Amino acid sequence: MVPMTLASAIATGDLAQLPSRRDEDWRWTDLRGLIRALPPASPQGRAWLWENPLSGQLDMTVGTVNGRGHTDLDVAAGDERFVGWRFMSATPGTSNQAELWVDVAAGAKLTLIESYEGRGAGYLTDVAVNIKIADGGSMERIIFAEDDAEGISVSTADVTLAPGASFAQTILTSGARRQRIETRVTHPGQGASVRLDGVYLLRDQRHADLTTVVTHGGLEGTTTQLTKGVVRDQARGVFQGRIVVERGADQTDARMGHHALILSDRAEVDAKPELLIFADDVQCAHGNTIGALDESAIFYARQRGMPQAVARAMLTEAFVGEVVDRIEHEGARDVARAWVSAQLGTAT
Amino acid sequence: MTAMLSITNLHATVGDKPILKGLTLDVPAGEVHAIMGPNGAGKSTLGYVLTGRPGYEVTGGSATLDGQDLFALAPDERSAKGMFLSFQYPLEIPGVPALTFIRTALNAQRKARGEDEIAAPAFLKMAREKAAALKIDFEMLKRGLNVGFSGGEKKRMEIFQMAMLEPRFLILDETDSGLDIDALRIVSDGVNAMRSAERAMLVITHYQRLLDYIKPDRVHVLSGGKIVASGGPELAHQLEAEGYDKYVQVAA
Numbered sequence: 143m144v145p146m147t148l149a150s151a152i153a154t155g156d157l158a159q160l161p162s163r164r165d166e167d168w169r170w171t172d173l174r175g176l177i178r179a180l181p182p183a184s185p186q187g188r189a190w191l192w193e194n195p196l197s198g199q200l201d202m203t204v205g206t207v208n209g210r211g212h213t214d215l216d217v218a219a220g221d222e223r224f225v226g227w228r229f230m231s232a233t234p235g236t237s238n239q240a241e242l243w244v245d246v247a248a249g250a251k252l253t254l255i256e257s258y259e260g261r262g263a264g265y266l267t268d269v270a271v272n273i274k275i276a277d278g279g280s281m282e283r284i285i286f287a288e289d290d291a292e293g294i295s296v297s298t299a300d301v302t303l304a305p306g307a308s309f310a311q312t313i314l315t316s317g318a319r320r321q322r323i324e325t326r327v328t329h330p331g332q333g334a335s336v337r338l339d340g341v342y343l344l345r346d347q348r349h350a351d352l353t354t355v356v357t358h359g360g361l362e363g364t365t366t367q368l369t370k371g372v373v374r375d376q377a378r379g380v381f382q383g384r385i386v387v388e389r390g391a392d393q394t395d396a397r398m399g400h401h402a403l404i405l406s407d408r409a410e411v412d413a414k415p416e417l418l419i420f421a422d423d424v425q426c427a428h429g430n431t432i433g434a435l436d437e438s439a440i441f442y443a444r445q446r447g448m449p450q451a452v453a454r455a456m457l458t459e460a461f462v463g464e465v466v467d468r469i470e471h472e473g474a475r476d477v478a479r480a481w482v483s484a485q486l487g488t489a490t
Numbered sequence: 491m492t493a494m495l496s497i498t499n500l501h502a503t504v505g506d507k508p509i510l511k512g513l514t515l516d517v518p519a520g521e522v523h524a525i526m527g528p529n530g531a532g533k534s535t536l537g538y539v540l541t542g543r544p545g546y547e548v549t550g551g552s553a554t555l556d557g558q559d560l561f562a563l564a565p566d567e568r569s570a571k572g573m574f575l576s577f578q579y580p581l582e583i584p585g586v587p588a589l590t591f592i593r594t595a596l597n598a599q600r601k602a603r604g605e606d607e608i609a610a611p612a613f614l615k616m617a618r619e620k621a622a623a624l625k626i627d628f629e630m631l632k633r634g635l636n637v638g639f640s641g642g643e644k645k646r647m648e649i650f651q652m653a654m655l656e657p658r659f660l661i662l663d664e665t666d667s668g669l670d671i672d673a674l675r676i677v678s679d680g681v682n683a684m685r686s687a688e689r690a691m692l693v694i695t696h697y698q699r700l701l702d703y704i705k706p707d708r709v710h711v712l713s714g715g716k717i718v719a720s721g722g723p724e725l726a727h728q729l730e731a732e733g734y735d736k737y738v739q740v741a742a
C-alpha cells in the first residue's frame with residue numbers, strides 16, 4: 143500500500159490521500175479532518191536576497207520559493223560545505239511541494255541550515271528530503287521552522303547512512319496551524335552514529351509534531367536523542383520517537399529523552415517514546431517528563447531580586463539551552479540561541 | 491525610632507499547620523542577632539516568611555523593614571529593598587551559570603531601585619575580587635549554579651551572592667552547616683566584612699562555634715514558633731552546655 147501523505151494528496155488533488163487520526167502514526171496530527179479542500183497550486187516564486195547572521199559564513203544559499211521539483215545538493219568526497227537552504231511559502235491560500243536530495247560522499251562534511259519560512263497565511267506545504275551519507279561522511283542538519291500561524295506544513299526526511307557515517311540533527315520550531323517534521327533514519331551500526339535533537343516552543347493555537355524513527359540494522363550503532371518543548375496558551379506539542387533495534391544489531395547503544403514544560407492549563411503535550419528491541423546485549427533507555435517550572439527555583443531567583451517574569455524566562459531558556467548546546471557548528475549554535483531568546487521573549 | 495527589622499506578634503502557617511505562633515523580635519541597624527532553637531522550631535520558616543516564599547501564609551502580626559510593611563511586597567521587591575536570605579538548602583539551577591544568575595539578579599534589583607545596569611567589565615572585576623576573597627575558583631562561576639557542588643561549596647556560593655548583591659538585611663540560615671573549619675573562617679570573614687552601621691543580620695545556627703567568628707549583639711531562642719528567651723552572647727554558651735530542654739517545656 144502506498145502510504146497516504148500530504149504530498150500525494152497535493153499531487154493527485156485527492157483529499158482521501160491525507161493521513162488521518164485513524165493512522166496510528168498520525169493520531170495526534172490529523173490532516174484529513176482539518177483540510178476541507180485542497181488549495182490550488184502555488185504560482186512559481188522567485189528567490190530574493192537574504193541577509194541573516196550566517197550570511198557571511200555560508201558557502202551557498204538556495205531559496206526554494208513556493209516549492210519546485212527535485213533539486214540536488216551533492217558534496218564531493220573530502221569536501222567541506224556550509225549551506226543554507228530556505229523553503230519558503232509565499233502565496234496565501236495555495237499549496238506547494240519541494241524535494242531535496244542530499245548526497246554526502248565519502249569523507250565529506252556538510253553543515254546544512256534548513257529553514258521553513260511562511261511568508262503568507264493559510265498555505266499547504268510538503269517538503270521531502272532524501273539524505274545519503276557515505277562511509278566517513280558526516281552531516282549536521284539544523285532546521286529553523288518558522289511557519290505562519292495559519293500554515294499547514296509537513297517535512298519528511300529519509301536518511302540513509304553507510305557504516306562509519308555520522309548524522310546529527312537539531313530541529314527548532316515555533317509550530318504552525320498544523321506541522322509535522324518527521325525524520326526516518328536507516329542506521330547500519332558499524333561505526334555509524336546518529337544524534338536527533340529538537341526544540342519546540344509553541345504559543346497561541348500552534349501545533350508541532352516531531353516524529354523520528356531510527357532503525358538499527360547492524361552491530362554497535364549509537365543513537366542519542368534529546369527533544370525539549372515549551373508549550374503555552376492553547377498550543378499542542380507532539381513527540382513520537384521510535385527506535386527499532388533489529389535482530390542481529392547487537393551492542394546497539396540508543397538513548398532517547400523528551401522533556402516538556404507546560405506553561406498553561408490549556409496547552410497540551412502528547413508523547414510516545416518507543417523502543418522495539420529484537421537484538422541482544424543492547425543498551426537502550428528512554429526518559430520522558432512533562433511538567434511545570436520548578437516553583438522553588440522560581441522563588442530562589444525572586445529572592446535574589448528577579449521579578450516573576452524574568453525568573454520564569456531565565457529558567458525556561460536554561461531548560462531549552464541544554465539542547466541548543468549540543469549543536470556542533472558554533473555559528474549555527476549562536477543563531478539557534480538567539481532564535482530561542484527571540485521566541486521566549488528573553489532577547490536583550 | 492523603630493528598629494530596622496521589626497516583627498510583632500507574627501503568626502504564620504505552612505500547609506495550614508500553624509508554625510509561627512506570636513513571634514516578636516526587633517533587630518536595629520548595625521546589629522547582629524543570632525537565633526538558635528531546636529529542630530522544627532520554625533527558624534527556617536521565619537526566614538521564608540520574611541522573604542515571601544509561596545506556601546508560607548501570614549495569618550497575623552506584622553513585619554517591617556525601615557518602617558515599611560514587608561508583607562505588602564513581592565519577594566523580588568523585598569530583595570530590591572535589601573532583604574537577603576542565605577538558604578539552608580541552596581537550590582541547583584542547571585543551565586544558568588552562577589555569573590549569569592547573579593548579574594540578572596543584580597540588574598533586576600538595580601532596575602527596581604531606578605539605578606543603571608552594571609556594565610559587564612565592572613561586574614566581572616567585582617566578581618573576580620569577591621570570588622578571590624572567598625577562595626572560590628572563578629571557573630566554578632561559569633558552570634550551572636550550584637549544580638553538582640558539595641554542601642559546603644553551595645554555602646560559600648550563597649555568601650558570594652550576598653557579597654555581590656550587597657543587601658542591607660541578611661538572614662543566614664545555618665550557613666555554617668556543611669562547612670569545613672577553613673571554610674567556616676573564610677565565610678565568617680566574608681560576613682564580617684559586610685557588617686556596618688547601615689546593615690543588620692539574623693544569624694540562624696545550631697552551633698555556638700559560628701558565633702565565635704560572627705559575634706552577635708543578641709542571642710534569641712526560638713522554640714514552638716516564638717522567641718522564648720533573649721540574652722547576650724553568653725546565652726549561646728549556656729545553650730551549648732544545657733540544651734533546649736527548659737525552653738521546649740516553656741513552649742509546650
Ligand SMILES: Nc1ncnc2c1ncn2[C@@H]1O[C@H](COP(=O)(O)OP(=O)(O)OP(=O)(O)O)[C@@H](O)[C@H]1O
Nearest residue numbers: 504505507509527528529530531532533534535536
Ligand atoms: N510544607 C509543609 N507542610 C507542613 N509542615 C511543614 C511544611 N514545611 C515545614 N513544615 C513544618 O514546619 C516546622 C518548622 O520547620 P522549619 O523548617 O521552620 O524548622 P527549623 O527550625 O528551621 O528546623 P531545623 O533546625 O531542622 O532547620 C517543622 O515541624 C516542619 O515539619
Ligand SMILES: [Mg+2]
Nearest residue numbers: 533534535578
Ligand atoms: Mg531550618
